[in-house]
Amino acid sequence: MLDEDLAELYEVPTGRLNEQVKRNIDRFPEDFMFQLTEDEFKNLKSQNATSSWGGRRKVPSAFTEHGVLMLSSVLNSKRAVAVNIQIMRIYTKMREMLMTNQEILVKLEQLERKVDGHDENIQVIFDYLKQLLNPPQEPRLRIGFRRKDEQD
Structure with a gap:
């Protein structure tokens, strides 16, 4: 600029x-x-x-x-001071986010070392993760009045 x-x-x-x-x-x-x-x-x-x-x-x-x-x-200027304060807050927040992500990466690396060569186990883990992300929908019971020709 x-x-x-x-x-x-x-x-x-x-x-x-x-x-x-x-x-x-x-x-x-x-x-x-x-x-x-x-x-x-x-x-x-x-x-x-x-x-x-x-x-x-x-x-x-x-x-x-x-x-x-x-x-x-x-x-x-008041504006420059306000911008500087906001920048410091953003950097602090970004550092916190990076540290959290760093911890996750370290844990994933540890997990990778433990299950190295266990493709089947990894596939099972991914299957469970998919189930957690997309749980099966249980059929809902219909409520209300039904006509005589309708089943439960």
């Missing part, structure tokens, strides 16, 4: 965003943020309508997803 789009998203002026990036440049390695080349900038300008004063004069910065996340920690 371009710096001006992110400034709008985080509700700060573009100049303020770029100022904070320069003050915290060590937090923005090349895989987080980069400057567009002059050719890319010319191409960008040719694709967008410009204002009467000529539009943007400085080459914009582009941010990767990591740069977008880092911006939320260096900006001090």
